[in-house]
Amino acid sequence: MKIERPVYLKKLIDRKRNGMVKIITGMRRCGKSYLLFNLFATHLKSEGTDEQHIIAIDLENLYNERLREPMALLQHIDEQVQDDNVYYVLIDEVQLLGRFEEVLNTLMKRPNMDVYVTGSNARFLSKDVVTTFRGRGDEVRVHPLSFREYISAQTDTTFIERHLNDYLRLGGLPQTMTMQNEQQKRDYLQQLFQNTYLLDIKERYDIRSDDDLEELIDIVASSIGSLTNPTKIANTFKSVKQSNIARDTIKNYLDYMQDAFMIEKAVRYDIKGRRYIDTPVKYYFDDLGLRNARLNFRQTEITHLMENMIYNELRLRGFSVDVGQVILNVKNETGKSERKQLEVDFVCNQDDRRIYIQSALVMDTKDKEDQELASLRKINDSFQKVVIVGGMQPTYRNDEGILILNVYDFLLGKAEIL
Numbered sequence: 423m424k425i426e427r428p429v430y431l432k433k434l435i436d437r438k439r440n441g442m443v444k445i446i447t448g449m450r451r452c453g454k455s456y457l458l459f460n461l462f463a464t465h466l467k468s469e470g471t472d473e474q475h476i477i478a479i480d481l482e483n484l485y486n487e488r489l490r491e492p493m494a495l496l497q498h499i500d501e502q503v504q505d506d507n508v509y510y511v512l513i514d515e516v517q518l519l520g521r522f523e524e525v526l527n528t529l530m531k532r533p534n535m536d537v538y539v540t541g542s543n544a545r546f547l548s549k550d551v552v553t554t555f556r557g558r559g560d561e562v563r564v565h566p567l568s569f570r571e572y573i574s575a576q577t578d579t580t581f582i583e584r585h586l587n588d589y590l591r592l593g594g595l596p597q598t599m600t601m602q603n604e605q606q607k608r609d610y611l612q613q614l615f616q617n618t619y620l621l622d623i624k625e626r627y628d629i630r631s632d633d634d635l636e637e638l639i640d641i642v643a644s645s646i647g648s649l650t651n652p653t654k655i656a657n658t659f660k661s662v663k664q665s666n667i668a669r670d671t672i673k674n675y676l677d678y679m680q681d682a683f684m685i686e687k688a689v690r691y692d693i694k695g696r697r698y699i700d701t702p703v704k705y706y707f708d709d710l711g712l713r714n715a716r717l718n719f720r721q722t723e724i725t726h727l728m729e730n731m732i733y734n735e736l737r738l739r740g741f742s743v744d745v746g747q748v749i750l751n752v753k754n755e756t757g758k759s760e761r762k763q764l765e766v767d768f769v770c771n772q773d774d775r776r777i778y779i780q781s782a783l784v785m786d787t788k789d790k791e792d793q794e795l796a797s798l799r800k801i802n803d804s805f806q807k808v809v810i811v812g813g814m815q816p817t818y819r820n821d822e823g824i825l826i827l828n829v830y831d832f833l834l835g836k837a838e839i840l
Contacts (some may be wrong), residue, residue: 425567425575425596429738433562434462434538439508440560443526444538448564449683449708450618453540453596454540455480455514457564462538466510475513477502479580481518492521496528506534513539530558534591542622565738566709567594569731575599583814590727591719593711595835597764611715619712623678632635634659636668638675642685642705643716647729648703649745652676664788676705686737691769693778693801704745706733724812728829729767729781732810735833736779741770748800764797776805783812785826793797798824 430446434457446454463476477499481490489495503509506672506722516522516539529535561630569586572594573579592598595614598607620639624632641655652672657671659665679685686706690699707713710727736743746766768779778801782794798807799822808825810832817828817837831837 423575423600424460425453425456425562425571425599427453427461427571429568430457430562430564430722431461431465434458435465437490437560437562439536441530442558442560443530445559445561446538446564447561447683449566450542451595451597451614452564452683452709453565454564456596456757457511458514458538458540460583463512471510474502474504475507475509477509478514479512480514484517489607490518490520492519492525495519499529503534508534508536510535511535513537515540515542518539518771519828522684522777527558529708548668565594565616565734566711567596567599568735568738569594570835572599574835586830586833590710590724590731591714591722593709593714595709595711598711607711608715608719611711612718615712615715619682623682626682627674627678634665635675637663637665638672639679639716642676642679643713645715645724646706647704649704651702654702686733688733688743688768690747692764693746693748693769698744699747706730710733710734720747725781725783728783728812730780732829732832733768733780736768736770739772741772744769744771746797748797756824764800766797766801776803778805780809782809785809795822795824 444746446458447623448454450639459478463478466476467473479489479495489498499509499511507550511768513519514528519525522539526537526539529537546689567575567634569589572589573582573585576585579585582840588604592604592607593611595611598610601607601610616693620632620636623629624633629635640657641658643651652669655670655672656667659667676685676687677829678686684707686708688704688706689701690701691697691700707730707837709729713730714722733743748764748766750762751759767781768777770777770779778798780794780798782790785791785794794809798809801807806825808822808826808827810829812829814830815828817826817831819825825837827837
């Protein structure tokens with residue numbers, strides 16, 4: 423099965439021969455190797471690159487074990503370089519290579535080398551890219567399949583609502599697309615979470631007593647789209663779990679989960695005050711299938727899953743995403759002034775663009791419409807305001823200029839906010 427990843431392929435194409443190491447990162451099993459060895463290599467050949475000028479090395483393959491030694495790999499590459507034309511060096515699982523920083527620096531000093539690498543989460547997390555390749559690396563972050571990529575791989579796209587429900591429940595890890603039934607997919611996701619993602623974190627940080635870590639993951643998975651912070655979570659541990667886990671330990675565990683690309687954090691932004699608010703924050707899972715598998719597919723509230731899916735889609739499209747807050751001074755029934763806080767689900771920024779977005783599963787009554795639009799109506803700037811709604815209702819712009827956007831039009835790119 424071939425699944426096109428046009429967003430990421432374009433990012434690699436745009437970075438060709440830019441003098442830096444192209445570093446493909448992302449959670450395990452999200453399709454990094456396929457992107458590099460299949461899609462990008464095919465692109466190179468299609469534009470006329472001779473196959474002998476594409477040096478592909480899979481360090482996870484046991485047949486290539488000797489190439490994990492620095493000098494052996496350099497010699498292997500030297501033996502294939504026959505002229506001064508550009509050679510594309512593609513290395514998968516580069517963290518298995520001894521002294522890989524020095525090896526990559528050595529390759530980059532050669533004017534006819536263009537180097538691309540992938541790394542796994544076990545010993546190559548997001549912060550390693552910053553510290554190891556400071557100023558010399560160009561990171562391309564890969565996510566699981568978007569819904570548009572997911573639907574492109576379906577043989578029958580007639581029942582789009584069914585496909586969206588499957589996507590919200592089982593996520594977008596490419597391997598699940600090859601499986602014959604839902605039970606196989608569920609088993610795969612549960613085993614992958616326990617034996618790969620969780621084990622990576624434990625091994626990386628030498629976590630021996632892991633009950634608190636696992637409890638924390640369950641709490642975060644259960645509260646996607648809810649405001650929280652380490653102090654609030656510590657209080658939950660104390661009152662519900664009778665555990666005195668320290669706030670700093672919780673913060674560290676949350677950082678580990680982010681470094682492993684398991685979750686992302688959205689911080690609060692005061693829209694009128696134009697400032698960030700340190701705490702609380704929201705956490706979203708990079709893949710909903712993994713989140714649901716962690717909870718044994720028991721907590722599949724569609725409102726929270728839809729919000730998480732929209733967040734992931736916005737991040738994939740290159741937006742930085744915050745949680746918006748509008749603070750108002752209103753008078754209560756006694757005439758006394760008091761502060762009121764309204765939430766905007768997403769404040770999305772990209773270059774000089776900004777979009778305010780609300781996620782609403784249904785908006786079928788006047789009261790529900792007023793509830794969803796209340797915070798957007800109080801924002802007095804000229805940036806675009808959008809409500810993404812579930813179901814199949816048509817996309818339209820209301821009399822206030824707010825775009826009421828069908829979720830399918832949003833996910834499939836049939837809307838002007840792209």
